[in-house]
Amino acid sequence: MFFLDYVGNRLLIAVIGGIHVFINHPLAVGAYPLVALMEYWGFRRKDAEWDTLAYRITFVLFIITTSVGALTGVGIWLSTALIAPFGIGSLLRVFFWAWFTEWLVFISEVILVVIYYLTWKRWSAGGWKKVHIGVGVLLSICSLLTMVIIVAILGFMMGSGSWPADRSLFSAVFNPLYIPQLAFRTTYAMMLAGLCAWFLIFFFTQKRSEFRRRAVRCVSIWILAWAAPFVGAAVWYWNKVPAVMQANVDVGLLTQRFMNWHETFALIIAAAVALIVIAAVIGAARPRLVPGVVLLIPFVMGLWLLGHFERVREFVRKPYVIADYMYSNGVRVAELPVFQRDGVLTYATYVSNRTVTSGNMVAAGRDVFMVTCSRCHTSYGVNGMMSKFTNLYGREPWDADAMVAFVHTMHTTRTFMPPFPGNDKEAEALVAYLKHLQASPELILGAQADWLPKPQAQQKPSGGS
């Protein structure tokens, strides 16, 4: 199995996904409507300056969305498939048509982006200009549509809808968080796009010009106009999350941790919105007062909020990768009792040890780690096993019996953890391996760098204690 130690599999997905969202929301979903509006505004008022500004902003959008934006979109897929093949493989089978449709919309979106930018000069006269503006509107609709479909799939992953019972697409999509989440994202994208456009105005207009003043004022009004619905959507979402979280988790430790988190989230929303609104109010009233650098602050806050929001979303779905069907380590709920009875190594594909004996505790433990923990945890790095157990038991050599007990029951108190999908012997082996790691740290290599475990007869000696 692919495995990135230190950095962690999750962080790889988070980085690619993060970049994608940071580009998609402000520079596509939010920006294309804004640019199309600018172009229309310039056309109606016969003001070439608006048209030029819209064209220049579109150039930036075009370059970034068709390269980094499009590729990180594909990258989310490549990375999740690499790290959670069983999760993605299953999602694809459930959501084939949704994904297929999304793909068609994605193709249209990219074709429209290319047409929109490359024909700007050619389609500038008379009736053609109207066609061009039409392309801009279509483009805005397409980029919104891709988000509508993708959020449905994300929603499905965390949704406590009735899918596991009836397996219908409808109940999977219309889970309780879907609409609030969509409203939150859409309005937020619009606001962020306003901030980006404002920032770009500083590059694309003359200093101290009358037009810059007007442009900043209009963009500020755009931001303010979206601020009110955004606050509404944020509060709606904020109130919906605990209900869903509680459906998944109702236990002390997590709730405590979650409450802090929930409040931080509210605080960041409030602060970011306040900053953005203050900037926009000043921008609307006194357009010359706000220098470009100051805009970076609400923008960075904005991105932080977006990142936080994604984390909450990712956390809510735990311990599942597909609600009530598959755990985040790829073990299906239905196969869990079989693994717990016969051992997970018995049925695993690429392991060097099928059974645990007193002689292979550490090596078998490493196999158990790879199969059951490595999708989310590293050894010493991000979300590392070492730091988790150090928090619990301190720096002294850990107590093996207590750890075995913990492994078997952690899911009852840490409800974001899946139940340990192995038998007693395997839990002991895992603990032996972790204690071995505590004593002698080593980098764990995944299949992409190490050999696949061979059948026992030809196995190379590995990491024995």
Place this chain on the structure above:
Amino acid sequence: MGPVAINSLMCLALAQTPVPRDIDLPLPIGDWQLKFLLVVLFLVHILFVNLMVGGSILAVVFELVGLNRSKYDSLAKRIAETITVNKSLAVVLGVGPLLCINLVYTIHFYSANALTGYAWISIVPLVIVAFLLTYLHKYTWDKWRGPYKNLHVIVGGAAAFLFLCVPLIFLANINLMLFPAKWVEVEGFFSSLRVGNVFPRYFHFLAASLAITGLFLAGWFGRRSYPGGSHLADFTGGELRGLFYRVAFYVTLAQLVFGPLLLFTLPYEGVNGLLFAAILPGVAVALVLLYFLRREIRAERKRLGPAYLGICLLFTLTVVAMATGRHVYRESSLAKHKTMIEDETARFRSIEFAAHMRIDAGYGAGEMLGGALTGEKVFRNCAACHAVNRVLAAPSLVEVSSIYRDNPEGIVNWAKAPGKKRPEFAPMPSFAHLGDDQLRLVAEYILKTGETARIPPD
């Protein structure tokens, strides 16, 4: 070696590889429909990949030629302009076939991806950088003149180089997935290049890219609506048409070497009569194609002749034949392994089914889960943090039993709604989910065990 011997050798190699299980959900649409979609969508995708790769190579080549003969520089610029659209389409159109291959060859594709993991995921940054370089190359063409011209060529060259790397990574994966018996030998991307025949495939692909781009550009510059006069004053339409027809002709001629090289280096697994039945008509069509290309090059036309569409059609037929052959080879190469996966999946499913029959009938999945609950068993929930006589991550039972002496209800209440009392420990989580009955059992057990341990055994 006879086919029987080869077959048994193959089984021997496969027998030593562990057999994975398939995903436990039905395919969303039929198996052959998916495969049909895969082949068709892949062809559309690869067409634009070819134009992207071939275009960026030709742009750099002609820019280099243009260093001495400036009219080729303007030609290179026009070629570079076509890449913008083609490369965007290449990426978006790749998603469809990726979707299909993920579904229909789930296990094989994912295994290859995991084994070449670093290279596979680096496709994302590599293509991003290649795209950005392509934009830089295109939009600085008129600005970076004179002393900056070399830099400009280097930017174009770097983009073309990256465009050459990415297909190799894809090919390594597509190739590796065909040979499950070799998976255990692979340690990363570079070692995967030793499996099968990646390089002959790669050269075949590169040549196809150049040929298709040549054909495309012959049409692009030769088309009636092309504003030739204003853009490329130094070329006549006929000259450009002839130039790119020649590119298509000579590269396709070279395929007569690359093609057989690819075919005869294919590992034996999977080579069968059907493969030849699919490929040979393609070769025949290619020969006809070469004849027409040659005729068109000799006919000194100013514009595209009516033969252009016919040539494109012949090209498409050849490509469809080759793609079919490729699919036939993939199917026969994986047939054995796929059956093994199906058997293994079915075997596990029956085990799982039997376990659930037991559970539904009120037994545990195995003996381990049966038996009456005792305080000692429930205590397993606590043993991660509490030990009898030692401090683990929480007070020992000796200490707890002294606090709650004769007060088991106190333990039950605390366990249902614990708080944080001691600065040195993390707060205890709630155990309300165990229910009052189990908590009472465990409270009795804690008091008894703690008190017994406190009394010195003398």
